[in-house]
Amino acid sequence: MKIPVLITRTAIASAATLLLASCGGERINDPVTVTEGSLTTAIVQALDYSVIPAVNSFSNASINLLSASEAFCSAPSAILLSNAQAQWKTTATAWFRLAPYRFGPLNDDPVLPEYIYIDSLRLRGTDYTATVRTDIETAISDSSTLDDAYFAAKNFQKVGILALEITLFETVDTRSTTTGDIVTEFTNTPRKCQVLTGLATQLSNRATTVSEQWNNDYDETGKSYRTTFIAGELSDGTEPLTLLITSVQEYLDYLQQRDVVNLTAQKAGIAWTLAKASISEIEQLFSGTDATTVSFRSLIQTSGYQSEIAAVDDNIQAAYDAITAKDSVLFSVAAAALDGNFKREIPDGLEVELGINFTDGD
Amino acid sequence: MKQNFTTLPLNKINRRHFLRTLGAVTASLPLGLSTEVLAKTSNSNIRNHEFLISAQGNDNEHCGLGWIDPSIPFSRNLTSGFRGHGVAQHPHQPERIIMMARRPGQCGIEMNLPNGHLRERFSTQEYREFQGHACFSGDGKFLFTSEMDTTNGEGKIGRRDAETFAWLGEFDSYGIEPHELKLMPDGITLVIANGGLLIDTTDGRTTTNLESMDSSLVYINSFTGELIERHKLAESKASIRHLDVATDGSVAISMQVQRQALPHQEPIALTAIHRQGQEIALLDAPETLLLNLQDYIGSVVVHNKERIAAFTSPRGNLALFWHCDTYQLLGYHAFHDVCGITVSHDQRSFILSNSNGELRYIDALTLQEQKRRRLEFNAMHWDNHLLSVALPTEKNS
Numbered sequence: 001m002k003i004p005v006l007i008t009r010t011a012i013a014s015a016a017t018l019l020l021a022s023c024g025g026e027r028i029n030d031p032v033t034v035t036e037g038s039l040t041t042a043i044v045q046a047l048d049y050s051v052i053p054a055v056n057s058f059s060n061a062s063i064n065l066l067s068a069s070e071a072f073c074s075a076p077s078a079i080l081l082s083n084a085q086a087q088w089k090t091t092a093t094a095w096f097r098l099a100p101y102r103f104g105p106l107n108d109d110p111v112l113p114e115y116i117y118i119d120s121l122r123l124r125g126t127d128y129t130a131t132v133r134t135d136i137e138t139a140i141s142d143s144s145t146l147d148d149a150y151f152a153a154k155n156f157q158k159v160g161i162l163a164l165e166i167t168l169f170e171t172v173d174t175r176s177t178t179t180g181d182i183v184t185e186f187t188n189t190p191r192k193c194q195v196l197t198g199l200a201t202q203l204s205n206r207a208t209t210v211s212e213q214w215n216n217d218y219d220e221t222g223k224s225y226r227t228t229f230i231a232g233e234l235s236d237g238t239e240p241l242t243l244l245i246t247s248v249q250e251y252l253d254y255l256q257q258r259d260v261v262n263l264t265a266q267k268a269g270i271a272w273t274l275a276k277a278s279i280s281e282i283e284q285l286f287s288g289t290d291a292t293t294v295s296f297r298s299l300i301q302t303s304g305y306q307s308e309i310a311a312v313d314d315n316i317q318a319a320y321d322a323i324t325a326k327d328s329v330l331f332s333v334a335a336a337a338l339d340g341n342f343k344r345e346i347p348d349g350l351e352v353e354l355g356i357n358f359t360d361g362d
Numbered sequence: 363m364k365q366n367f368t369t370l371p372l373n374k375i376n377r378r379h380f381l382r383t384l385g386a387v388t389a390s391l392p393l394g395l396s397t398e399v400l401a402k403t404s405n406s407n408i409r410n411h412e413f414l415i416s417a418q419g420n421d422n423e424h425c426g427l428g429w430i431d432p433s434i435p436f437s438r439n440l441t442s443g444f445r446g447h448g449v450a451q452h453p454h455q456p457e458r459i460i461m462m463a464r465r466p467g468q469c470g471i472e473m474n475l476p477n478g479h480l481r482e483r484f485s486t487q488e489y490r491e492f493q494g495h496a497c498f499s500g501d502g503k504f505l506f507t508s509e510m511d512t513t514n515g516e517g518k519i520g521r522r523d524a525e526t527f528a529w530l531g532e533f534d535s536y537g538i539e540p541h542e543l544k545l546m547p548d549g550i551t552l553v554i555a556n557g558g559l560l561i562d563t564t565d566g567r568t569t570t571n572l573e574s575m576d577s578s579l580v581y582i583n584s585f586t587g588e589l590i591e592r593h594k595l596a597e598s599k600a601s602i603r604h605l606d607v608a609t610d611g612s613v614a615i616s617m618q619v620q621r622q623a624l625p626h627q628e629p630i631a632l633t634a635i636h637r638q639g640q641e642i643a644l645l646d647a648p649e650t651l652l653l654n655l656q657d658y659i660g661s662v663v664v665h666n667k668e669r670i671a672a673f674t675s676p677r678g679n680l681a682l683f684w685h686c687d688t689y690q691l692l693g694y695h696a697f698h699d700v701c702g703i704t705v706s707h708d709q710r711s712f713i714l715s716n717s718n719g720e721l722r723y724i725d726a727l728t729l730q731e732q733k734r735r736r737l738e739f740n741a742m743h744w745d746n747h748l749l750s751v752a753l754p755t756e757k758n759s
Contacts, residue, residue, distance in 0.1 A: 110650070110651050110654050110678070110680060110694060110696065111648045111650050111651050112648075112650060113650065116650065123650065123653060124627040124629075124653050125627055126627055235696065236679065236696035236697050236698055237697060237698060237720055237722070237736065238679075238698035239698075239718070242698065242718075243698075353420070353718065353743075354699075355420075355698070355699035355716065355717030355718055355743070358658065358660055358676040358677060358699070358701060358717075358746070359677075360567050361603075361618045361658050362447065362464060362465060362494065362603070362660075362746065
């Protein structure tokens with residue numbers, strides 16, 4: 001791992017800590033400063049207490065969504081539809097906690113990255129609702145065999161959480177969102193159940209694959225992505241902390257540029273819940289959980305960057321305030337401000353260089 | 363394997379190691395290397411030694427012209443006081459290296475390799491701004507610089523004495539905001555990427571003519587300034603900025619798209635090949651790959667022997683390779699914040715650089731990374747353009 005350039009105000013403290021560590025003299029109550037060791041600890045804890053739980057939570061939720069869909073389709077009823085819809089909301093919420101971590105198994109292939117098959121909006125902010133509606137209508141009305149191969153071959157625009165939302169929360173014929181109408185359509189149109197379970201299977205398969213790679217075997221290396229990430233052995237040579245910070249920063253940029261709260265989960269009506277899940281996840285990544293002993297926040301704080309910490313806190317609070325008020329303009333402003341924190345204050349505080357970034361072209 | 367290298371002055375390099383790692387002379391030399399240099403390299407007592415050169419730095423204090431010897435390796439930096447952009451090598455005196463300021467710039471410098479001495483510093487004329495690139499005339503007597511008339515935004519090609527850098531005159535670029543320019547294989551024609559953007563002079567970056575931006579690819583006679591050809595892209599919001607020229611005259615060009623001026627998020631081609639007398643041929647790629655590039659290509663180089671046009675996308679963290687003749691996408695390589703790209707002196711590799719001071723070698727035949735050759739220079743923050751230069755070195759020196 002590349003050792004970050006230490007700046008003057010922490011150089012002495014860091015050197016002292018390194019000296020203590022090298023002499024075996026580091027004590028548990030010593031202030032935690034930015035060293036290669038403490039940064040590695042913070043990264044490991046960020047993975048183990050935030051990123052990987054988000055991966056696993058999404059995987060579990062998608063498996064449960066498949067189960068709920070199959071249960072509903074075995075005997076369509078209002079209660080079982082409500083269960084399936086609730087599980088879709090849980091899955092979407094879990095995705096919005098995972099979405100800031102768009103790297104590794106979610107984004108390995110520049111041509112067909114996994115994440116676009118989960119969340120088609122993420123690619124370029126295009127709302128594919130109309131495409132999905134047409135595709136579901138076609139699947140129901142034609143005579144294609146609706147097996148795994150059929151759904152596996154579908155373009156990214158036609159699968160994932162959006163397609164499942166449209167399938168579960170409205171009818172095909174009149175786009176009615178009334179529970180009775182939806183149950184009746186599923187009851188009278190068995191092929192719609194095949195669409196629902198087919199889409200849910202695909203999502204579950206993808207989420208499981210992502211989880212398997214994070215936890216067990218990444219890209220047939222025999223090592224988990226967690227291990228690869230912590231060891232700093234990423235295939236493109238990116239430093240792990242750079243990748244983590246850049247990923248969150250890009251997500252915040254996406255939130256504010258693509259007006260996500262007005263485009264996502266419109267049928268399910270939980271856009272603001274999803275936005276809150278993302279902000280909550282980012283806050284947790286930054287500050288840690290109850291189990292965290294070394295967080296990015298604590299490292300920055302100990303290094304003396306009090307105003308930077310305050311700026312991040314203010315912007316997180318502003319995002320929560322905008323969510324409470326359901327104000328998409330203020331939410332974009334807050335997301336943009338947090339985006340800036342992940343470009344400047346947080347890298348500065350962690351003494352990590354993200355690179356020139358070529359943001360303004362030339 | 364990653365290593366952290368410290369800066370080592372050339373005169374402290376182990377001489378035996380230096381000689382052992384000298385590169386072999388190859389039959390195929392980079393375009394523009396002079397016949398005089400070729401004559402020198404045919405001398406059995408002369409070997410060409412490769413250096414990699416780039417503008418570098420991420421703050422005003424450290425910005426400069428950085429160079430490394432990848433075979434030893436060591437890195438050095440000539441502080442410039444400004445953020446540099448394009449670099450060029452004199453065609454007959456290979457030790458002479460030019461770096462131009464990033465646009466809008468006022469300065470250029472000439473450095474002597476390998477001692478790193480500043481030979482000259484030159485500035486714009488009144489009411490002119492440098493636009494980041496320069497190239498030498500075929501005989502090495504003149505330096506052509508891309509410039510802008512600050513009074514009306516018109517593009518100009520400055521013509522300077524290559525020894526004294528005295529301003530001798532200028533030509534129209536026949537467009538707005540000329541950026542990269544290169545000499546064609548005939549040694550007469552200049553090909554110019556007119557970016558078509560006007561910028562706010564108060565901050566030097568904000569584009570002020572999104573509605574009327576006018577990019578073009580222009581060929582002019584470098585002796586007379588006469589317009590030979592002018593070509594435009596169908597997409598008016600794509601700005602042609604960088605280019606490289608193959609030995610057969612094929613020109614690989616790269617663009618950046620001013621997305622804020624477009625009403626849609628559809629992917630737009632950012633790379634193309636042009637041949638004089640023909641239309642610009644856009645290079646196709648899968649939609650998701652194009653979107654990954656985030657509307658910006660930062661640098662381009664042509665591998666003449668393999669007929670490959672290679673491009674970098676620092677925003678997309680990708681280097682991409684197309685065949686110059688079939689226009690087929692041959693592959694891509696993920697590399698964080700990659701922008702600099704050049705062909706190694708022995709023609710066997712593409713070399714990529716990024717803003718973290720890292721270098722990657724991509725085999726020019728297989729387009730697979732040669733992972734054992736990874737290098738990292740902590741003190742370096744490579745900027746847009748990387749140049750491989752060969753310096754004739756006497757065997758017994």
